[in-house]
Amino acid sequence: MLTAIVITMGGTGASYVVTFYMPTYAIRELGMSPAVALAGAALTGLLTFALAPSIGRWSDCVGRKPLIVWARIALVLLIYPTFAWLKASPTPAVLFTIVGGLTMILAVQAVPSITILPEMFPERVRASGMSLVYSIGVAVFGSFAPLISAWLVNASDHKESPS
Numbered sequence: 001m002l003t004a005i006v007i008t009m010g011g012t013g014a015s016y017v018v019t020f021y022m023p024t025y026a027i028r029e030l031g032m033s034p035a036v037a038l039a040g041a042a043l044t045g046l047l048t049f050a051l052a053p054s055i056g057r058w059s060d061c062v063g064r065k066p067l068i069v070w071a072r073i074a075l076v077l078l079i080y081p082t083f084a085w086l087k088a089s090p091t092p093a094v095l096f097t098i099v100g101g102l103t104m105i106l107a108v109q110a111v112p113s114i115t116i117l118p119e120m121f122p123e124r125v126r127a128s129g130m131s132l133v134y135s136i137g138v139a140v141f142g143s144f145a146p147l148i149s150a151w152l153v154n155a156s157d158h159k160e161s162p163s
Contacts, residue, residue: 001133004120007068008137011106011113014075016145017162018102019044022095024146029159030090039092040099047103048110055111064112064119071109078105083160 019041026037059067082098121129149162 004133005137009141012138012142013145016142021146021149036092040095044103048107051107059112064116067112068109071105074105080163083163087159
């Protein structure tokens with residue numbers, strides 16, 4: 001159960017920052033219009049929807065773990081530079097490029113993650129095990145990600161601190 005919670009926590013925190021906090025960040029910290037910021041959020045949904053079937057097939061071919069691990073490594077390596085780039089050049093084009101790129105990486109780890117979780121449990125407890133670990137991971141690590149991100153910006157006075 002702990003392994004499944006860790007799998008959920010890793011992707012959820014990053015996903016909530018990119019999907020849910022980024023529009024607030026773009027508006028409050030970068031001075032972008034709400035329409036542009038929310039278009040960036042819509043882009044995350046559209047890209048994930050479009051990419052999920054292909055990523056699912058890919059994870060069936062190469063395995064779930066390699067995609068999860070490599071996508072999370074890419075995310076760790078790219079998150080700070082992308083926030084720094086957005087801070088240095090707060091334009092809609094840069095926002096959409098960053099949100100699009102991070103969303104693609106998030107999708108590469110999210111699709112196999114959501115598949116590997118039920119595979120970790122025996123059939124007799126699969127639904128309850130999956131729902132328990134996913135609920136804990138999302139509630140604890142996802143729900144607080146936007147709050148922590150906003151607090152970090154205010155406490156540190158560094159706009160790239162959510163990264």
